[in-house]
Amino acid sequence: MRKWIVLTLFLLCAISFYAEELNILGFSFDKYPTINAILLPTESDVNYVRIDGVPRNIESVPLAISRKQVAIGILYQENISTAFLAELAKQLSETFFIEPLFTLWDYSNEFSLVLPAASQEFIKPNLSKETTYPDDPSRTKLLDSICAITSYLKNIGDLRFLIIIGNGDDTDSMISVKETSRLILESGVIPIFIGNWKNKTYPLNILREIGFGMSITVDRRDLSKSITDVFEYLEESTLLTFQALGDRKENIVEFGFKNLQKEQYSLNPPPWKVQWYTKTNPVKDGKVELSFDITPVEFPTRTMMEIRKYSSRGEVEKYEFEYSPGASELDKDVLAEGVWLYLLSIDGTDYISGKTVFSKLPGPKIRFEVPPLVSSKRISVDLKYEGGIPLNEIIVNNEQIVVDETEETITLELNSGYNNIEMEYIDHFGRSFGPVSKRIFVDGEKPVIEMDEIPEHTNKNQLIIMGTIKDNLGLLSIKVDGKVQNLQERESYSFSIPVDIYPGSNKININGEDLAGNTSEKTIHVTGDFVLPNILSINYEEHTSKDIATISLKATDNTEVSHVMINGTRFEYAREPFSVKLPKEGLNKIDIVVYDITGNSRKETIQIIKDTRSPEILLDESTIILNQSSLNFQVRDNQGVNDVYVENKRATKKDSDLYTADLGTIEPGAEKTLEITAIDIAGNISKKTIRLINDVKPPEIIEISLPFFSRKITFSDDFGLKEITFQGKQYTLSGTSTTLNIPFSEGNRGTIYLEDIAGNTTEFPIKTRPWYTSPYFLYPTIAFVFFWVGLRIGIIYMKKRHHKKSKFKL
Structure with a gap:
């Protein structure tokens, strides 16, 4: 959601209707046929753009990261705080990919330049105090001031905004609202009016003429908040870029948003482009040679054009001339001090162009102090900009130094003895000031400090720091751990100063200074060690198949970690990781003791399981399947299985020991060979090759x-x-x-x-x-019956025969 304050946003379309809280802040035509539009923070992105019904391709990028340099002009009549404006500019500069440029102007009886286009560092020194105007000035030049600053801005940066802070009164301007609007369109400036508008006529008429911009009515006590909100809008806005139709006669542009909202605006690209040329620099001496060239429009050779020349105090001169193709000489004159505005126009048309010229402006205010006596052949000197026209560069002993900030540190290379320094300043407009001469004397011999022996580590709460300081010319002072003793120009002095020792590292500085400013310093580091070392981490493999385990650890101490004892073996801490032999299969307990350089120690015990047994793949080498698309099998390990692969593809784990793998398609009766690889958590590997047979034949x-x-x-x-x-x-x-x-x-x-x-x-x-x-019973039984029957018959037969014979004998 937008953070709209209690204000009115005027975005006026070419079809002459008034709307609140529209999304497009404004347009820039200075790179025509490329058109840049600024989209305010909105909940919906732009979906399409049509010009006079013709769809156009659109590029969208957040303004802050668009790699376009933004120029922001501030034209103020109301009170404005130096610190407040400087802080806003600093915050905006930190957000944008390319640091914006800022130019400051004020207006009342006349328009005047406060700060030409510069980075935010130059705002504060140029506004050394608040600028205040009466509530009802008898004379104001709002329109003339807008024309002057927009004509100045049009060749600065890639995208331009003009913030006008005032009450809307205009009593003495000689430039009309329509001409002001055409100059705004020509310059590519998007205007934003902020203030307690007692007279809204001029801001609203300008916005209606150009078809875009913003007007905010706010009480004076809320002015700072409104300006802050405008800067936040710019920070969160989006740059939209699209191409015009190319004939400079476009009428309506329509924006369609992804939330189905539509907005229409009038397009008023300037009918021509005028390139102005200044052959001389009037800022220094007022001499100006001005010419211009017109593209792309060509006029008949006898077309009458009009030149109007304004100073910041009013119109000075007006004349006509006949146009001729090519660069046209316009003016050769000596201008009075101030800001001058040239207007080129064709009477009765929309053809108008402006050029702002500065004449005889005051120079920059600079504070530059050089010490007369130094001890080093290479010194740094601070140069501070305190207002006026910003500096562009400094020339020190014929060496050119570009100035980018309000404070510069200049390095000087000196020789022993006396040195002459000449400096020349060149400001934003190329004017030269100087040279300024300075003399510096260099004494390069330092005092000598000799220290008695001091221990590097101690468990005492206090040490006595002793030593001797000497100098060839005379000593000024000695300072031990912040305690200063004046030496009253002595050539030698023995010192003995108690110093408190605290746990951890104690840095003790001994500084000596001679009369010439030469300094000597010795730094002593004494460690008060009263705490145990701290083990931050121990990294090792909890399971391994190797006989040697690698252990790495991180430890800290208020002094320094010295060494590590692992199961009674000493290792230097600086040589970690450490290789430790595992004596047995299974669980191995390892004691780790970390020592600092004073002998304090801390112990940790870890456990490493040595596992040399490979995992077991429970699957026959020949496995019979029946039209299966997957294979289920078990893999077991005494410590745990880490990964299982079937033909280099990871098998899916279904249960603690059960895995499944995709087999694809195996034809009935066909065979397939698979390689199964199992890796346990210790890194042991088992491989098994199995032969799968798709058996579809029943027994x-x-x-x-x-x-x-x-x-x-x-x-x-x-x-x-x-x-x-x-x-x-x-x-x-x-x-x-x-x-x-x-x-x-x-x-x-x-x-x-x-x-x-x-x-x-x-x-x-x-x-x-x-x-x-059963035949095993039936056949013998039948045989026995027949045998028994036959035997009985035989016996009967024999008996009868014997009886017959006996009877016959009788």
Whole structure:
């Protein structure tokens, strides 16, 4: 949201309607056919731009980072605070990618230049006090002042804004509102009116004429806040750049925003471009030679043009001349002191152009002090700008130095003895002031300080600093740790001064100075060490497969960390990281003790697990699958698995030890070889190559013994059998061929379900008979019956035959 204060924003469109809180602040036509527009902070970006209905390409960039130099003119009549304005300019300069330029003008009875275009450092010294005008001045030149500053700004920077601070009165201006508006358009300046407008006629008429800009009505006590808000608008604004149609006759530009809002403005590009030339520099002596050239419009050779020449106090001269192509000589004259405005126009038309010329302005105010006696052959001297026209450069002993700030430090190279220094100043307008001569004497011999022995470390709260200071000419003073003793021009002095020692580093400075300003300094560093070292971090691998562990640590101490003891072995701290042998498999406890240079120590204990066992991949080298697109398998490790890769692709972890990998497509009966790599958290690596077989062939019953009774059955599979199920009982199988005895009972019927290791199944119905119908029982029984019957028949036969024979004998 915009931070609108209680004010009115006037953005006036060419179709003559008045609107509040529109989004476009203004336009700049000075680079025509390129048009620059300033978009105020808004919640919606510009979506399109159309000129007279013709779409145009648009470039959008925040103004602060647009790599365009912004020039801001401030024309003020109200009170204005030096510190306030300087701080605003400083904040804006820190935000913008290219530091803006600022020019300050004031107006009342006449318009006058306070500060030509310069960086923000020059604002404060040029406003050494607040400028105040009466509430109702008898004479004011608002329009003339606007014309003078806009004509000055048009060749400065890439984008220009003019902030007018006043009450709106204009009693003595000789330039009309329409001419003022055309000069604003020609210069590419966007005007912003701020003040307690007692008379709003001129600001509103100007804004209606040009079709853009801003007017803020505010009470004097809120003036500073309003100016601050305007600077924030500029800081947060966006630069929009697009191309005109090229004929300087554009009428309406329409902006469409992404929130579907539309805004229309009139376009009033200046009908011509006038290039002004100044052959001399009237700032110094008032002599001016002015000429101009016109592009792109060509006029008939007898076109009458008018020149008006104004001083800051009023119109001076007016004359006409016939136009001729090419550069035209305009004026050769000596101007009185002040600001001059030249206006070139064609009567009754919109053709008008302005040129601002400065004559005989006062020079810069400079403070430059050189010490008469120094001790160094290379010294730095401060030059301070205190107001007036800003400095451009300084010439010191024929060496040119460019001045960018209000305070410059100049380095002088000197010789022993007397040195003559000549300086010349050149201001913003190229004027030269000087030369100014200075004399400096150099005495380069320093006093000598000799110190007694001082310990580097101590646990005492106080030390006595002792030594001797000498000089060839005479001593001025000696200072030990801030305690000064005047030596009254002695050539030698022995000192003994107590100094307090604090925990940590104690820096003790001993400074001696002689009469010529030569100084000698000795610095003693004494460490008061009363605290233990601090271990910030210990970095190591908690699990490793190596016999040697690498340990790095960071430690601090109020003095200095000396060394480290690790399990009784000394390591220099400066040589970390440290290599430590792990004595055993499994858990190893390691004691780390850090020492500072005074022997204070701190202990930490860490644990490192030595693991040399590689992870175990639980998967057969030959694995049978059945139309699977993924493979699930287990990987186990005694400490933990870190990563598993299948054919260099990371496997997905499903559970603590279970992983899955994508197999892609394997044709039925085809084989695929995969390499599985497992890495545990200690870095041990296991690799296993497996052969995957897509087995889609079901198992077979290849032999059936005694088919009438189905008792003994043989099963087979190309890659392996898994189990059979019969009458609710499961029988685990192994191998590729197995023969089983199926127990039978009377009236036993059922189906055998056979499954191979790939998951293929076969069903086989069987029927078992009673045991007494088994051929193993039935055949012997029948044979025995026949044998017994035959035996009985034979016995009967033999008995009958024997009986017959016996009977015959009787």
